[in-house]
Amino acid sequence: MRKAGRHFLQIPGPSSVPDRILSAISRQTIDHRGPEFAKVGLRALEGMKGIFNTQSHVFIYPSSGTGAWEAALVNSLSPGDRVLMFETGHFATLWKKLAEKLGLKAEFIEGDWRGGADPDQIEARLAEDTAHEIKAVCVVHNETSTGSVSPVAAVRQAIDNAGHPALFMVDTISGLASLEYQHDAWGVDVTVSGSQKGLMLPPGLSFNAVSEKAMVANRTAGLQRSYWDWAEMVGPNRTGYFPYTPGTNLLYGLNEAIDMLHEEGLENVFARHARHGAAARKAVRTWGLDVLCAAQGQESGVLTAVVMPEGHSADAFRASTLENFDISLGNGLSKVADKVFRIGHLGDFNDLMLIGTLAGVEMGLKKANVPHREGGVQAAMAMLA
Secondary structure, three states: OOOOOOOEEEOOOOOOOOHHHHHHHOOOOOOOOOHHHHHHHHHHHHHHHHHHOOOOEEEEEOOOHHHHHHHHHHOOOOOOOEEEEEOOOHHHHHHHHHHHHOOOEEEEEOOOOOOOOOHHHHHHHHHHOOOOOEEEEEEEOEEOOOOEEOOHHHHHHHHHHOOOOOEEEEEOOOOOOOOOOOOOOOOOOEEEEEOOOOOOOOOOOEEEEEOHHHHHHHHHOOOOOOOOOHHHHHHHHHOOOOOOOOOHHHHHHHHHHHHHHHHHOHHHHHHHHHHHHHHHHHHHHHOOOEEOOOOOOOEOOOEEEEEOOOOOOHHHHHHHHHHHHOEEEEEOOHHHOOOEEEEEOOOOOOHHHHHHHHHHHHHHHHHOOOOOOOOHHHHHHHHHO
């Protein structure tokens, strides 16, 4: 049976694609070797430097974020190299597994999935590594599975305090264009991101922002690579081209997204996400439920992960809410599977959309007989007002 009205896609990515971007993507595909394409490619490559806040290289791949994870590692490391990673959640765990499959020795600093990476623990481990066997430190900026944000600048300071030469790699797949990010100022060597979150595009593009230090490491890195090779991208990118067929229509959309972000103003974008995150957490706590991120100041403006009361299934609640109110909420992943649900509030999103989302959640809690107090939506409205 047809359901009237719009579906609320409130997972923490892919986010809803604005009409302006859909319209841009729908343009006719052009010759990716022709002169017209150079303008499209250069505009995207230069535009993304502004989004990453870097003067260095940005490489764009037709892939998911997982491909950009792999690109970051294979371009700068050699078989058997040790990498230090922090267990912030499901996606940090997946990046570690990918590193191990590539033949790297991935070492995890254990976390409780309730906060970001701890700079003090990273500094202590690096200080122990007097032989400098650790070749890279990898952290997730915005952990999409938990709604926690790592203090990237503080991790850079921890690496410097330890006097360690390791490369610094950051996954901001769900953070870029939603939360403040400074690739150059924060001293990141490789930043990984994707198109389907704050950039408001469909899945299909991924990115590496790469420092000169990482480009030097690329010359001697021994892991095998072909499709992902930065060195193959540099030459063609100078004139707006790519060494293989690019995602032309997604690049149309990317250029439109960059325009939209600058029209709103990046600082305004970041402030909007922060406000929506705070309002969502206010609603959750008014309902008497727990926010998974317990580290004050590290809560995400991209999403809010909500802990279900003991004995209640998050997946059953999500299924009921989808059926009754046509709203998709994010599921809990691996360690928190069926224990949490995630409310996405990212991308092209405003106050009224947030209140509609929270109303769907509150009605869903009542419909599914999940113990809670009423008034979460009203509390969020008061905060936004």
